Amino acid sequence: MAGAYQSLKEEAYEANMEIPKHDLAVYTWGNVSAFDAGKSVFAIKPSGVPYSELTSAAMVVVDLDGKIVEGKLRPSSDTQTHIVLYKEFAVKGGCKVGGIIHTHSPAAVGWAQAMRAVPLFGTTHADHIQTEIPCTPYLSKEAVERDYEKETGTLIVEHFKQHGYNPAETNMVLVGGHGPFAWGSDAAKAVYNGVVLEEVCKMALNTILVNPGAMQLPDYIVNKHYMRKHGPGAYYGQQNR
Amino acid sequence: MAGAYQSLKEEAYEANMEIPKHDLAVYTWGNVSAFDAGKSVFAIKPSGVPYSELTSAAMVVVDLDGKIVEGKLRPSSDTQTHIVLYKEFAVKGGCKVGGIIHTHSPAAVGWAQAMRAVPLFGTTHADHIQTEIPCTPYLSKEAVERDYEKETGTLIVEHFKQHGYNPAETNMVLVGGHGPFAWGSDAAKAVYNGVVLEEVCKMALNTILVNPGAMQLPDYIVNKHYMRKHGPGAYYGQQNR
Amino acid sequence: MAGAYQSLKEEAYEANMEIPKHDLAVYTWGNVSAFDAGKSVFAIKPSGVPYSELTSAAMVVVDLDGKIVEGKLRPSSDTQTHIVLYKEFAVKGGCKVGGIIHTHSPAAVGWAQAMRAVPLFGTTHADHIQTEIPCTPYLSKEAVERDYEKETGTLIVEHFKQHGYNPAETNMVLVGGHGPFAWGSDAAKAVYNGVVLEEVCKMALNTILVNPGAMQLPDYIVNKHYMRKHGPGAYYGQQNR
Amino acid sequence: MAGAYQSLKEEAYEANMEIPKHDLAVYTWGNVSAFDAGKSVFAIKPSGVPYSELTSAAMVVVDLDGKIVEGKLRPSSDTQTHIVLYKEFAVKGGCKVGGIIHTHSPAAVGWAQAMRAVPLFGTTHADHIQTEIPCTPYLSKEAVERDYEKETGTLIVEHFKQHGYNPAETNMVLVGGHGPFAWGSDAAKAVYNGVVLEEVCKMALNTILVNPGAMQLPDYIVNKHYMRKHGPGAYYGQQNR
Numbered sequence: 032m033a034g035a036y037q038s039l040k041e042e043a044y045e046a047n048m049e050i051p052k053h054d055l056a057v058y059t060w061g062n063v064s065a066f067d068a069g070k071s072v073f074a075i076k077p078s079g080v081p082y083s084e085l086t087s088a089a090m091v092v093v094d095l096d097g098k099i100v101e102g103k104l105r106p107s108s109d110t111q112t113h114i115v116l117y118k119e120f121a122v123k124g125g126c127k128v129g130g131i132i133h134t135h136s137p138a139a140v141g142w143a144q145a146m147r148a149v150p151l152f153g154t155t156h157a158d159h160i161q162t163e164i165p166c167t168p169y170l171s172k173e174a175v176e177r178d179y180e181k182e183t184g185t186l187i188v189e190h191f192k193q194h195g196y197n198p199a200e201t202n203m204v205l206v207g208g209h210g211p212f213a214w215g216s217d218a219a220k221a222v223y224n225g226v227v228l229e230e231v232c233k234m235a236l237n238t239i240l241v242n243p244g245a246m247q248l249p250d251y252i253v254n255k256h257y258m259r260k261h262g263p264g265a266y267y268g269q270q271n272r
Numbered sequence: 273m274a275g276a277y278q279s280l281k282e283e284a285y286e287a288n289m290e291i292p293k294h295d296l297a298v299y300t301w302g303n304v305s306a307f308d309a310g311k312s313v314f315a316i317k318p319s320g321v322p323y324s325e326l327t328s329a330a331m332v333v334v335d336l337d338g339k340i341v342e343g344k345l346r347p348s349s350d351t352q353t354h355i356v357l358y359k360e361f362a363v364k365g366g367c368k369v370g371g372i373i374h375t376h377s378p379a380a381v382g383w384a385q386a387m388r389a390v391p392l393f394g395t396t397h398a399d400h401i402q403t404e405i406p407c408t409p410y411l412s413k414e415a416v417e418r419d420y421e422k423e424t425g426t427l428i429v430e431h432f433k434q435h436g437y438n439p440a441e442t443n444m445v446l447v448g449g450h451g452p453f454a455w456g457s458d459a460a461k462a463v464y465n466g467v468v469l470e471e472v473c474k475m476a477l478n479t480i481l482v483n484p485g486a487m488q489l490p491d492y493i494v495n496k497h498y499m500r501k502h503g504p505g506a507y508y509g510q511q512n513r
Numbered sequence: 514m515a516g517a518y519q520s521l522k523e524e525a526y527e528a529n530m531e532i533p534k535h536d537l538a539v540y541t542w543g544n545v546s547a548f549d550a551g552k553s554v555f556a557i558k559p560s561g562v563p564y565s566e567l568t569s570a571a572m573v574v575v576d577l578d579g580k581i582v583e584g585k586l587r588p589s590s591d592t593q594t595h596i597v598l599y600k601e602f603a604v605k606g607g608c609k610v611g612g613i614i615h616t617h618s619p620a621a622v623g624w625a626q627a628m629r630a631v632p633l634f635g636t637t638h639a640d641h642i643q644t645e646i647p648c649t650p651y652l653s654k655e656a657v658e659r660d661y662e663k664e665t666g667t668l669i670v671e672h673f674k675q676h677g678y679n680p681a682e683t684n685m686v687l688v689g690g691h692g693p694f695a696w697g698s699d700a701a702k703a704v705y706n707g708v709v710l711e712e713v714c715k716m717a718l719n720t721i722l723v724n725p726g727a728m729q730l731p732d733y734i735v736n737k738h739y740m741r742k743h744g745p746g747a748y749y750g751q752q753n754r
Numbered sequence: 755m756a757g758a759y760q761s762l763k764e765e766a767y768e769a770n771m772e773i774p775k776h777d778l779a780v781y782t783w784g785n786v787s788a789f790d791a792g793k794s795v796f797a798i799k800p801s802g803v804p805y806s807e808l809t810s811a812a813m814v815v816v817d818l819d820g821k822i823v824e825g826k827l828r829p830s831s832d833t834q835t836h837i838v839l840y841k842e843f844a845v846k847g848g849c850k851v852g853g854i855i856h857t858h859s860p861a862a863v864g865w866a867q868a869m870r871a872v873p874l875f876g877t878t879h880a881d882h883i884q885t886e887i888p889c890t891p892y893l894s895k896e897a898v899e900r901d902y903e904k905e906t907g908t909l910i911v912e913h914f915k916q917h918g919y920n921p922a923e924t925n926m927v928l929v930g931g932h933g934p935f936a937w938g939s940d941a942a943k944a945v946y947n948g949v950v951l952e953e954v955c956k957m958a959l960n961t962i963l964v965n966p967g968a969m970q971l972p973d974y975i976v977n978k979h980y981m982r983k984h985g986p987g988a989y990y991g992q993q994n995r
Binding site for chain 3: 057058059060077078079080104105108135137138140141142143144145146147169170172175176179208209210236239240
């Protein structure tokens with residue numbers, strides 16, 4: 032008999048398998064989770080298992096208290112970070128966050144290690160988010176000692192509050208000195224945003240190499256590009272035709 | 273019964289499928305159209321459809337007023353830009369433009385976001401075009417508000433007029449803050465020029481990283497390389513033997 | 514009848530075949546060895562044989578005096594370097610070094626040729642080692658004339674002693690003007706560390722391109738990341754559950 | 755009946771097919787020739803034919819006066835450059851040059867367009883040649899007008915004479931503003947050297963990005979590395995065992 036979380040685990044599994052396909056991480060690095068808002072649980076990659084050995088059955092289902100509700104393996108070591116983001120952005124914040132991805136993709140890590148938010152240089156970026164890609168400061172010593180993974184989630188949430196980023200629109204972030212997290216309305220869309228993030232980071236690096244004084248895209252083009260894909264009269268794609 | 277535009281749709285389909293093959297774009301990004309000058313219509317990729325799901329039947333045939341003459345899906349959101357280029361360069365300008373490509377290839381986007389034309393540094397570039405790769409300024413606020421995609425086409429056309437670029441020779445351009453467009457005598461040649469553009473942008477970036485003060489190739493070498501491929505006595509390839 | 518070193522040769526063969534798979538070297542470049550501490554011998558790639566022609570039977574088994582104990586081909590020209598590292602780190606030093614890899618992966622060679630240790634910029638690095646990736650000075654003229662490959666090993670060992678690096682923790686190094694060596698508890702783990710080294714070098718290059726003044730990751734985050742994977746209460750992966 | 759040049763054409767064909775495999779060029783760019791010193795002819799890629807359509811039968815056999823002795827297609831537009839190099843280096847110079855490659859590989863073109871010889875930064879480079887990778891100046895206007903491809907060969911030969919490079923040892927060069935040529939004792943070895951050239955150019959670019967003031971490898975290490983592979987007592991590989 033298929034378990035109660037069969038489809039959630041399959042969603043998480045499929046999304047995790049996109050990580051090596053898009054060269055977002057090597058070996059066991061990176062993880063994606065798929066959230067079921069109704070049941071308040073998510074399925075996530077088990078810790079330290081290579082993608083080539085992954086199965087949907089190996090996915091671990093965890094509730095928002097961190098309790099394993101299904102699965103024999105230990106969940107990703109970043110599970111507590113996912114929990115904070117689901118709690119704060121989806122449950123409390125009311126954003127439709129149904130999936131989260133964390134990777135060590137090399138261009139995004141370059142910006143994260145450089146402690147620099149990625150400037151909004153062009154329309155590839157503006158097609159997806161209307162702000163720079165935020166970069167948090169380092170976690171404090173106290174936070175690291177208290178509860179590292181949970182505090183990483185809190186750091187992201189606090190950084191968004193402080194700078195007025197709306198997680199429904201700015202669905203990606205760099206954790207300073209660490210690497211990228213992204214989210215979306217489901218696990219597949221989270222992965223999509225993780226790929227976008229890496230592409231945009233590559234392009235932004237190319238941009239500053241060509242012109243270290245490159246400017247931000249004017250606001251009126253940012254708005255236009257974002258709105259044609261995400262606004263009420265959006266005309267990109269086939270969905271809202 | 274095969275539709276009236278069967279072969280045009282197949283040409284467009286084949287050309288679009290070259291985009292992921294040459295790593296010019298991820299997911300649904302990018303589009304190619306194939307123009308039938310006799311019938312004044314072109315076939316173009318439907319908006320937001322991933323390459324893995326694309327079929328020749330899904331191509332959308334559009335006339336130069338933007339009316340869909342065949343196809344069930346919404347055409348690429350960049351359709352109006354294609355229309356302006358076909359109207360101005362092919363119909364009015366008399367250039368043999370039978371295909372147009374638009375992508376977000378990362379090196380070309382780097383130069384576009386840096387707002388810099390790509391200098392003609394070497395013979396790989398000179399084999400294809402005799403000028404720098406132009407880079408337009410940003411669209412004005414008024415133009416964006418008026419009709420964004422149409423005005424993007426107009427921006428390219430005006431930039432070419434103002435700087436004396438001949439679209440029959442300079443068959444590629446960077447839209448500032450956005451990315452590359454290229455064209456050719458048919459859809460396959462447009463894709464070829466899109467690949468050339470990305471390769472030349474990569475090489476030009478390598479060039480300025482090795483030597484920030486790199487010089488332009490002397491004119492007499494530019495002319496020689498261009499002419500041996502495109503001049504009346506061309507001796508590259510087998511065609512005009 | 515399978516030889517006495519059948520499984521050691523297979524371990525070395527499998528590990529060597531990971532080199533082209535992970536794009537760590539082209540043609541015949543690079544080599545991995547697998548060490549049997551009990552028998553004091555190791556199996557290593559034969560010199561100058563392309564990966565596509567490699568078989569487990571072609572592996573050469575060598576003892577710590579450099580004597581071939583099994584195999585018809587000449588062992589890797591870097592064999593003497595492997596010997597010194599096994600002798601000093603595993604036998605005398607008591608570290609669990611069961612495999613060594615040497616490659617010419619391009620990002621790592623970039624840092625090695627630049628004669629710069631790779632700063633510990635982020636958690637991808639800290640997940641694996643707690644120090645910068647050391648870079649040795651050039652070998653002296655005398656050492657090169659004496660016994661080049663053996664002295665390369667001695668150079669690494671001396672550099673570790675002088676700077677207080679613990680080879681059980683800092684399991685990778687750049688030989689200045691040359692390239693990377695890495696090691697692990699077996700040949701597969703050595704290859705893993707060789708891949709990590711290349712990824713970390715790529716990320717570190719991206720980092721200084723984005724921000725030439727990028728800072729080191731604070732020590733308390735370094736320790737936390739290293740310990741969650743390697744400390745007594747490690748909670749990454751499934752092994753020590 | 756197989757033609758008189760069957761095996762020469764096959765050698766050239768196999769070598770040309772390595773170009774796309776090693777990502778040295780896209781589409782029809784690049785070419786390799788295989789020289790038969792006894793018959794004073796070489797087989798070369800036909801001009802403008804994509805690698806996917808290439809066959810050994812399509813190879814063109816040309817003598818040192820440029821006369822086609824076998825083949826229906828027009829030979830590579832760079833044929834005259836190959837002729838000069840075979841005449842000057844192999845016939846007059848007495849070097850064992852049995853194959854030549856020309857590509858537009860992106861890192862090598864970067865250095866060529868930057869008009870900079872590639873400094874000998876490390877052992878990957880020293881394993882193959884003992885000098886920097888030379889970079890010629892631009893061809894003069896007179897030379898371009900006289901006979902472009904022939905003069906490109908002459909430019910290389912003159913540059914080698916003027917700087918005292920020995921083509922038997924320095925078997926690769928960048929033509930300023932153009933791109934790389936390399937050669938070897940047969941066509942396969944020429945391709946090998948073309949791959950080495952691109953790898954070394956990539957590594958050298960990484961090196962100056964990490965450290966713009968990077969130094970040349972000391973001469974005594976250069977000599978050692980070159981000699982262990984190419985000297986009388988060479989001990990790399992299996993050949994001279």
